[in-house]
Amino acid sequence: MKSSFNTQLANWLLDPDGASSPIEDAEVLKKKLFKEDLMKVYEEVELPLVQVLKDVEAVGVFIDTKALQTLSRGLERQLTVLVKKIYKEAGEEFNINSPKQLLDIFSRKLKLHLRSTNVDKIAQFKDKHPLVGLVLQYRELAKVRSTYVEPLLTLTDKGSRIHTTFIQTGTATGRLSSRNPNLQNLPKESQWADDVRRAFIASPGYTLVSFDYSQVQLRILATVARDSRLIEAFQNGEDIHKLTASRIFNVSLEKVTPQMRRVAKTLNFGIVYGMGPRALSRESGLSFIEAQNFIDSYFLEFSKVKQWQEDLTQEVSSKGYVTNLAGRKRYFTEPINFRAAINTPIQGLEADILKRAMIQIHDVFSRRKEWQTKVRLLLPVHDELLFEIQNDTIQEAVPLLTTLMESAYTLAVPVKVDVKMGKNWATLTPYKKKA
């Protein structure tokens, strides 16, 4: 009766898709973990992480409820106006939230006979048909209110803190997920993103500090694919997202905006994980032919990446599973999703890196009295850790946290973390160490 053994973790490591039926017998599970080389990640990562996550959940994030309430009322008012405009423009009342009814309205009123109503499909008509633009505005407002503002208000506790629940055994790659509420998908780009994030504030006397790994999956890719072009790029401090942005938008590196870089991020990972020319053309604005050429030259430039993908495709076909550098494993059955197989070891190692960093940081900061209350881990976001740090401790703690994160796992390229800080989550500015 070893109550210390965590059967849920073990079963998940053995089959993170949960396709096979779970095993209850701890001794059987242990043998399997050994046999499949999963004991290391179980003992060094997942088991110690349980307590870390408990502590993080208990701390919670301080919320400016006043700001959220104000936002809520503003959204409510604007939605009312918008709904009336939409009904007037459409000439009748209907449920705007129903894609089915929307298709019907578009068909009858605008003579637009569409198959779906998602933003990519209908945005092109918004100049010709005011109704389309109004509907898209409505979608943005309704989304932010129903998915973020109202649930956050409901879930904020009496002490004005919000506590998510982390799911440690929920993903197929090894990542964490967050629910009730999901704090890992708060808006960042949309019109209302800043209003929502402004409500996430530091406790009095503290500052929010965010540590985010730079281009993390590209650095992992450079390592696993042994691609000399990528490796040299990172050794030279290059920013591949920015480089791709400058090529796509045809501007110099200095003229790449944060928005352009964000688009390029999607393109870089899209291409690496099997995006086709049609999707690339849609995401980038390039023509289909240009998109095709871009993909071809991409894999010419990063030629070892292509080779690695082909090797991995062979491997998953013969073995029926893939593993990452930390030993984490995922099984694939016919028909094999090769794009998912290619993504898995890379996304999975990202998770291992962040988890190891969290555990080390927890050992140093949360277990020691002199640090405990001064440095609080609030939230992991896949390759980012958000802390609140006591104001008089920042200069001391930030270099230490940075070093811990950058040395949590050794890659074939430098591992770099970008640090930003601020009083709320909307207005973080790059950390500059004081002279």
Next chain:
DNA sequence: GGTTTAGGCCAC
């Protein structure tokens, strides 16, 4: 009344 599924969209 409850559940499940689909379409849609937010993040990394």
Next chain:
DNA sequence: AAACGTGGCCTAAACC
């Protein structure tokens, strides 16, 4: 034929 991947949560609609 062509297909970036990993998640969670919203509403509507179909189902029990």
